[in-house]
Amino acid sequence: MKTIKSVSLIGLGAIGAAYGSKLHDGLLDSFQIVVNEERIDRYQTSGININEQVYHFHYITPETKTEPADLVIFAVKNADLPQAIRDMNNQIGPDTIILSLLNGISSEDEIYKACKNEHILYSMSVEIDALRVNRDIRFTTIGRICYGGKGSSATNDILAVRDLFERVGIPYEISENIAYTMWWKFMINVGINQTSAVLKAPYGVFQKLPLAYEWVEEAMREVVTLSEKAGVFLTEEDVKKFWPILNHLSPEGKTSMLQDIEAGRKTEVDYFAGKVCELGKKYQVPTPVNDQLYRMIHIIEEMANL
Numbered sequence: 001m002k003t004i005k006s007v008s009l010i011g012l013g014a015i016g017a018a019y020g021s022k023l024h025d026g027l028l029d030s031f032q033i034v035v036n037e038e039r040i041d042r043y044q045t046s047g048i049n050i051n052e053q054v055y056h057f058h059y060i061t062p063e064t065k066t067e068p069a070d071l072v073i074f075a076v077k078n079a080d081l082p083q084a085i086r087d088m089n090n091q092i093g094p095d096t097i098i099l100s101l102l103n104g105i106s107s108e109d110e111i112y113k114a115c116k117n118e119h120i121l122y123s124m125s126v127e128i129d130a131l132r133v134n135r136d137i138r139f140t141t142i143g144r145i146c147y148g149g150k151g152s153s154a155t156n157d158i159l160a161v162r163d164l165f166e167r168v169g170i171p172y173e174i175s176e177n178i179a180y181t182m183w184w185k186f187m188i189n190v191g192i193n194q195t196s197a198v199l200k201a202p203y204g205v206f207q208k209l210p211l212a213y214e215w216v217e218e219a220m221r222e223v224v225t226l227s228e229k230a231g232v233f234l235t236e237e238d239v240k241k242f243w244p245i246l247n248h249l250s251p252e253g254k255t256s257m258l259q260d261i262e263a264g265r266k267t268e269v270d271y272f273a274g275k276v277c278e279l280g281k282k283y284q285v286p287t288p289v290n291d292q293l294y295r296m297i298h299i300i301e302e303m304a305n306l
Helices: 014-030 037-046 078-087 107-115 152-168 178-199 203-208 210-229 236-240 242-248 256-263 273-283 288-303
Strands: 007-010 031-034 048-050 053-055 071-074 097-100 120-126 131-133 136-138 144-148 172-174
Touching (some): 007 014, 014 053, 014 136, 014 256, 071 078, 071 152, 097 107, 097 152, 107 120, 120 152, 120 178, 144 152, 144 178, 152 172, 178 203, 178 210, 178 236, 178 242, 178 256, 178 288, 203 210, 210 236, 210 242, 236 242, 256 288, 273 288
Parallel strands (some): 007 031, 007 071, 048 136, 071 097, 144 172
Antiparallel strands (some): 048 053, 120 144, 131 136
């Protein structure tokens, strides 16, 4: 079994920083963040504050010539993925394992088209409530990384990542049906991310107000219907499985999309409601809830620029 010794990560948002802190503590100089020169200057000056501990990561620029990393992790927003793929060019070799923690169900295919790397594992983070404000990151639960591969050829890569996660203390789950797992996370994002962004509501609102949570489930059920057309077959039981997870999160915690709205950043609505609407047209399935969420969030984005 291959041993992962060097790891490169791109994307220091809440998710990237949270898992990056574990990798930094466990690997030290064998873990590096790929980032441009301007950001390196800012990060090195004050560090990144993660749960009251200041981290000074090992940073390198995209242009730095180096040996390919054993593992590359993408933790950027979907809109930033094309640039991130270009920035990680020097980090990816023919034997590099790749994990993409992006939301949605399309980033792995986009990475493969650009890199033609045969060691891409399908992955996602779940049950993490990390919140970022400037360079301060807080989380009460780090959740876990669910990952897996398609076909038996991915077995050695899966085991190598498992060994790494156990060494550095990152909770994980190996999925036997990664397509189902990815669609399940997509369903959750479509529901809670978008409704929280429109309502500007932290998790506590959905924990306390049944009417708000009903809206979450209505958005998720449209994904369930689409999954049947795509051959994945989510069920109503999958919708109900999110409720105990939500109640485990900090009431003050906020989804990534709500954080984007509050910071005036562009959201990932095109990869959530936009994708649902696109698939709805493809499969001739009505998606009225996500049609409205798509409009609402785009209006909110444009209002911020008035």
